[in-house]
Amino acid sequence: MTSHPEHDSWRDEVAAYALDALPEEERSALESHLEGCDECRAYLRWLRPAEAAVATSVEQIKPPRRLRRAVLANAREAGGEAPRTSRPRPRWFLTRPIAAAAIVVAIAAALVGGYALRRSGPSTETLSAQTTAAAPRGLEAHLVREDDSGTLELSGLPLPGRGRVYEAWVRRGEEISPSTVFVPNRAGAAAVALPDELANADEVMVTREPAGGSATPTTAPMLHVPFPQS
């Protein structure tokens, strides 16, 4: 993709626009420019697949069954047809003995193991994090583990501050390996993918680090997610 020099100054704006990162005033100015500039419109079209690649790069997780039911039922209701798909059951609604038995097993496992263990599939478990004195007030987290991969879900996490990030670590015995560097969204939530990293791990930890991350932790962990040892 080549361009006239006078358009170079717009290209940074177009790239930020493609990522929806322009403040309102700059966005309006760029959209006015785009209306009359074939070259910048072509550059935006050329960049769009890159933006889409960012969207598709996230760790793929299976949606719950109830989501499909709800999406289709919503359409039927909106379309004026009688719902042919049953509505999602209320959370307390349980009749099948097998479901009740599964709950007993899940609760027993949580009590015996000392973990808030939630079974959500044949190879998926949810492990609660233990926060430390270094944790910001209101921080909550859990890790959804699926075989050797996992997703750490955090809420109540403030922005790490200028020039700082959060970093996830995987500990195996004495060895602590750096994993993902992240910051929460502006609502204080984050979903941190830990792909193919959890084999033989003892726990996952999170610390606050300088921007770019560190090779070894430089601050005390704010949370631990210990794994049950088989």
Add this chain to the structure above:
Amino acid sequence: MITKMHRRMKLSGVADEELMLLVARRDHGAFEALYDRHGAAAYSLAHRVLGDRQRAEDAVQETFLSIWRARSSYDPGRGSVRNWLLGALRNRAIDAIRHEAARPAPARGVDPAEVLAARPSDADTDATVIDRETSRTLRGVLGGLPPEQSRVIELAYFGGFTHTEIADMLGAPVGTVKGRMRLGLEKIRAALAEVQS
């Protein structure tokens, strides 16, 4: 039942763009096929942006309902149906977090009924497998960027931050942040051309 299965098989061969035309005519089967093709990718993206499974479900429901009600019209100018749909979902999720005060989430308790209802679908379709392979390839592309470029892209796209907010967060000039976004996107674009060739 046979008729429904037969129709589902017929729709499986229909291109996304044609599917959208059928959805615009209130075809429930086409809408179902649209969800089956793109629901998992939409849910995965919503979860990445919102950091919470329940909120991700809400965002997916709202996005698909908006499509059904024709409040979100497919724009071929945004590329494929999937890219358009994911863009609409991402914007909805970012709007939600931009309007939400940073407050702690309500306490999470263990609700066994909720856990059981939230079990993932059994159907590990070919589409899901392809999605996982594609997403792994694309993660590799993003992972190949210099960290300062991938960081600003992730903060903007998944975090919903503007370039000025990112500059403040990283302690870098605004022009540098925008330049990193551009360089990063251009490298991804070039890498996509190589992957597809």
